[in-house]
Amino acid sequence: MSQVKETSKSFTSLLLSRMRSAHWDIAAAVRSIESATNTPNDHENTTAAIGSHHAKYALESYISRKFFHSFDHETFYMDGSLSSLLNPDQFRRDCFTQFRDMNSMDPTELLGIMPTCQFGQFCSKRYLSIMHPKMEESLFGDLEQNRLVSAGNHPRSEFYGHFLKVAKAIWLLHLLAFSLDPSPTMFMATKGAEFQPEYMENVARFSGRGLPVGQIVGIPVSPGFKLGSVSIIKARVYLVPKK
Template sequence: MTRKVSNFSDLIQRVTASCLLHPLADTRYDSSCEKDDKFLYESEPNKDADDDEEDEEDGEEDEEDEIDDYDEGKMVSLKALGEKKVKQMESLLEEVFEAVSTMKRAYVSLQGAHCPWDPEKMRVADVAVVAELRKLGVLREKFRRRQGVDDKGRRRKVRRRPTASLKEVVAPYEAVVEELKREVKAKDLEVHSLKEKLDNVVTLSSNGGGGNGKKVGRSQSRRKLGISQIQAIAAAPSPELFETAMLQVREASKSFTSLLLSLMHNAHWDITAAVRSIESATATATATKDNYNPSAITIAGSIVSAHHAKYALESYISRKFFQGFDHETFYMDGSLSSLLNPDQFRRDCFTQYHDMKSMDPTELLGILPSCHFGKFCSQKYLAIVHPKMEESLFGNLEQHRQVSTGSHPRSQFYNEFLGVAKAVWLLHLLAFSLNPAPSQFEASRGAEFHPQYMESVVRFSGGRVPAGQIVGFPVSPGFKLGNGSVVKARVYLIARA
């Protein structure tokens, strides 16, 4: 029995061997011839080989058909997988867009809660913004997980940071919380100090004598101090209330100075030249006030170091704001109410102080832009912010134009300015509510340092001012109150040499 053909090359070898052994030219048909019988017998395997070759070709065609069917099925499955992925991505994008839109609406509500100030609305809007931010973080992680799956459904080995998104979302809020904690701590210290002063005032007012009776009266007054007594004292002007208002003026002035200085840096100002100009103006103003030659106290070059430029800028702002402070209307008109009817004028000033203390200056000026406070703001803004300064900082004179026409801009810069203006205006109302009114004083450039009346804005090592220090320039004025206490003037000190 012939050997079965295993492959196509084996078939070729067998056919070739048969042709060489039995050439077709010598073959003749004879039924009795053994040779012919042998030939027929030998040629029979060749016939089987041909049949096997045909079977092989048919098998190869079937195999090619199977491969084509497999490839076509694979393409269909890949196409279906691709369509599924596209649908998943479209669904994910729709969720992202919806979350962004919702967050945008929540953020607009958060901004709207600032003006007018609505703490409850702000809290709700803040929660909504945080919730949408977290939802976006979840969607991002969802997208990353889908990207981590290959075309065959196998998960790639991708290094993930599952808590990164949450940290990124929470980090800004943690910073804000820390800042609020610091502010609360400062306010607590201020409240504690005011409570101690209030206790002392109540003790002194409830005690007529001294000695041991004074100590007993003090302890008893502290135990008996009630809410009605606190409200009664807070409802009347007092030197302690004036000191608190002066602290608020300083804080607002520092905030506005920092903003103005940052804008100068962004506008690429020469801060040293600006400080030198402020020092020169301070020296000239001091010389004019005290009637002596300013060259006698002028120091070559700038006396302020680069990181102390804020004090020179704050001095400039404070001098402009407190100009005319001794007059009942900052010399905006010729009113003499404080002289004609002093008692009524004091009551009116304290009533205005109480009414305006809790008001947003932006809202007030939006309703009454031409009131006395509005005129005060316009006058001081035009005195502090020169047109060239505004054009350099903002690239236009839009705010200057609005203020000149009696309007009040709704910009961050002008809002910071209104914070200082309101604090100074409230201090002015309190000053004219007290009887006697506080007397204002200012340290002169080149004067000796007196710790009883002056306070250095620069902190020295050890907490004590070294000997031989004189006033480089005044930063903010001081006040002597009717009860004998002193609100110290803030000064920038330099060495005498």
């Protein structure tokens, strides 16, 4: 999970830098991201407490949600495979073999050889999900990367290279999770929920010695994982004062 965390933070920083270079209204972008994730049951107005200088957490949350969508299915629902149910022991062995073989591979080189492999399909779907055409055109001035990815190819750009590092880290985590018996259960913190240190990790630093009283989840940044009732990876959250 450390690779997921580091690559996600790096890609988020690059995307945020692109937004600033394109003179985006970052505060408006944060509000848009937040409004897209609010539900009728969100009673706490946490968005107002989130400063634009912490937009990176809202953006990372958006990227994380897109990448981890359908993580609990053996192929991210890219097909209707039921191998994990039909032959679970063999499936777990295959997942670990793929994890071991792919761990040291350069994703750019791998996709240069097999652009439409299952990992390549995952990358294509996630890129197109994260990078809306209008967003890409605003940031890069054209839709060249979108056209390449839509055609089943993978750009050799610096930006797409950073994206692939996140994709590989999450793909490896998925393979590792499905090689275990039982598989870990993914969970997300809920916006407006009380901070629970046994299940959550605060991403922002507070001045002083301890966490201020009355903090709640303002942004669920990335998921956590449990094995049975034990939290093995904490969910990362951005905290805000309770109103």
